[in-house]
Amino acid sequence: MAHKVERLKINYKTLEDFKRFKQYGQQELSMLEDLEANMIENDSESPFYGIYFGDKLVARMSLYQIQAKFDRYFDPPQDYLELWKLEVIPDYQGKGYGRTLVDFAKSFGLPVKTNGRVNSSDFWATMGFTPVTYEVERDRGENPFVWYPAGVKEQVH
């Protein structure tokens, strides 16, 4: 069965669903507070994309488009996507949900950059990502992996 990726709306159900994910933090708490204080509308667009199994959210990630003028990873410099918080809840791991989300991120045709978590390098290699040449001023404690669409290569400094 093909997994369908959906852009997640900010509402009470989504925020309740988010509690099942380990990377629940200040961002999710802030979304909840803004919703409760009517500072954002119910069903606002979010930077999150996810996959439902029935009505249960089982995988998610967030994507942010970074402007070309801030691009320090790709040649030629261009708009690219930062991928964060890729996570599949435990009972649903190993079924291709993570790959489906990453393929979705790649489908925009823009370069993609992520900060790989501990022991994730095999996963990112399987997804077609490569580690960047580490640069202390840019990367500090990050572990960046990038995906190059055709015609794009690493930015050399």
Place this chain on the structure above:
Amino acid sequence: MAHKVERLKINYKTLEDFKRFKQYGQQELSMLEDLEANMIENDSESPFYGIYFGDKLVARMSLYQIQAKFDRYFDPPQDYLELWKLEVIPDYQGKGYGRTLVDFAKSFGLPVKTNGRVNSSDFWATMGFTPVTYEVERDRGENPFVWYPAGVKEQVH
């Protein structure tokens, strides 16, 4: 017994010690390659600080000084420290090594910012850190915790 914090030199022993830490990634591999290729000298300064138990490195962190012109967290805007890769190896956890490193970071008198890992909020609260007001354009998927020295407060946007 007081734990002594040392600035770590880049050499083969340090890099061998680093393999015991979970957050071993592109940065550590790059340091090893640079050392092997004689691109950096043996015993070069590193951004890492650590604590030894006997001759065993049991805790580490890295610190980067960020220039005031890039400060988006503190008021007044100023140079501050970014703290990364705080980690105590498992058999030595719960003995105050983490606190000693964080206290050392605070001892420079500059504000400190870190990206808190999953379920680390209680630890950071105990260390006197507070979560920032989340801002999507600045923080994306990060979970920033900051420490304010006297006279410094949150930068409001």
